[in-house]
Amino acid sequence: MPIFIDRRLNPKDKSLGNRQRFLRRAREELKRTIRDQIRTGKIADVDAEHAVSMPARGTGEPTFNDARNSGSRQHVLPGNKRFTPGDRLPKPGQGGGMGSAPGRTESEDDFRFVLSREEVLDLFFEDLELPDMVKLNLKEILAFKPRRAGFAATGSPTNINVGRTMRNSHGRRIALRRPKQVELDAIAQEIASLEAKPQNAEMRQRIVALQEEFERLEHRRKRIAYVDPVDIRFNRFDAQPVPNANAVMFCLMDVSGSMGEREKDLAKRFFVLLHLFLKRRYDRTEVVFIRHTHEAQEVDEETFFYNTQSGGTVVSTALEEMHRIVEQRYPSREWNIYVAQASDGDNFVTDSERCIALLDEQIMRLCQYFAYVEILDERESHIFGATDNGTSLWRAYSAVKLRWSNFQMSRIATAADIYPVFRQLFARQPGYQKSGERGG
Structure with a gap:
């Protein structure tokens, strides 16, 4: 019987087996802590190591103890002149807790656990996915191509x-x-x-x-x-996986003059989070970046996030540019098409009707999912945050949402709103919809 010995070295001062067991056992607590840290911190800090405080009660190893309510026991406790059977003994620390209460009693600090970048992203994006993935699955379905891999003693x-x-x-x-x-x-x-x-x-x-x-x-x-x-x-031939990028995400961002630095910063934060999510969860997803003022153009990642271009606002130009790219490079019968759009809601007077026509007649029939995020002024968030009233673009998109179940929209006013809205738009769904069940 062969004996296999794993001689791979663990990282310095770490035991991989114990670390993985601890992550599985404390997974929910770690996820909650990571989300709280990112919600109150910077979006850029998602892609970094995190030190997580764990309650002391969550770090103890499970042990076997005698059942107190069964069996027959006799105990001899020499020198006991203070207690009698049935007395209740206070726990160490004031109030009977394990925290660091003021006083002279001893206490136990919370356990601090450092998560690597990979572990943070796994926990952060664990419950998220691209909705309604019905054509092809990104992770499980691969295309393989035979590749020469030396020689074998058996074969055809x-x-x-x-x-x-x-x-x-x-x-x-x-x-x-x-x-x-x-x-x-x-x-x-x-x-x-x-x-x-x-x-x-x-x-x-x-x-x-x-x-x-x-x-x-x-x-x-x-x-x-x-x-x-x-x-x-x-x-000898080995099956080599061929990159099978069967999903594309279109990122549409308004960079017109009505989008101030605060609005652009919030939109970029949302797209940074989306970009991290796509890179982490889906290895074979293409991302297309489109910026628009009164004109729209496809740009690279660097230009999308850091260019300072500005101008007027015509939202339909971004939708037309996206449709043109889909027709040229991403036929809907072969690709899962997703769209995420961020804007402050301002638009040319008559252009909102044009946007409705483009979405109803062309784009929504091709998309698996369309997510629209509107950047609100903080002073208006209490007025428009919970109502259907708002900008002309919001009202136009609300009409589209009523007809298409794969269209979702939400509002962001502060940096703290980004993560909850992101989870709302990309939360894992219990089941996939069929293409024929959509409205429109």
Whole structure:
């Protein structure tokens, strides 16, 4: 029976097995703490290590104890003059707790646990997903392509590698000293020449010795095959996963003059969180960045997050640019198409009707999911935050939401609103909808 020994080194001062067991046991507490830290901190801090405080009660190892209400026990406690059976003993610390209450009693501090960047992102995005993924699954369904991966001793006859097989055969024949045909031919020629001459006793002995040597070499040659089954080698092919980017996320952001620095900062924070989420959870998702003022253009990641362009506001240009890119590069029959849009809601007077027409007639039929986030002024959040009233774009999109179940919208007024809204828009759903069940 083989014995396998794992000699991989653990990270310095860490035990991987114990660490993973602790993460599984304290998972809910860690998730709650991470969410609280990120909700009150910076969005950029998501992609970093975090020190998490764990209550002392959550760090104890489970133990076996005697059942107090069963069995028969007799205890002898010498020197006990103070307590009698049934007395209740106070716990250490004031109030019977484990915290650091003021006073002279001893207490126990909370346990601080440092999570790596990978562990933080796993816990942070664990309950999130791209909704309504009905065409292809991003993680489980892969395309594979055969790739040469050396040689194998078994395989299909069509995959025999002749060069490697003959090389093995030649080496084996040299190692076993298989007689060559030239040697046999030389002995046979010498026997024939001796038999053609007048023979005496010495020549007959020489002929007999040569005949025995010929038979020995011939027998050895037959026993050592020219090509043996152990020589045969087959071309080996491994299935290599082929990148199968079957989902695309369109990020549409308003960068017009009506979007102040605060609004742009909140929109960028939302898209940074979305970008981290897509990179962490879906390896094969493409992201298309579109910025718009009165004109829209596809840009790279650096330009999307850091360029300072400004201008007027025509939202429909972003929707038209997105539709053009879908038609050229991402046919809906092969791709899951997602859209996330951020704007302050201001738009050209007659353009909101154009946006409704584009969404109803073209875009929503192609999308798996469309999420719209509107950036509110903090002074208006208490007025519009919980009502359907608002900007012309919000009212237009509200009409679209009534007709399409895969369209969702929400509002953000402060940095603290970003994470709750993000979870609301991308929370894991109990089941996927069918394409034919959508409205419209």
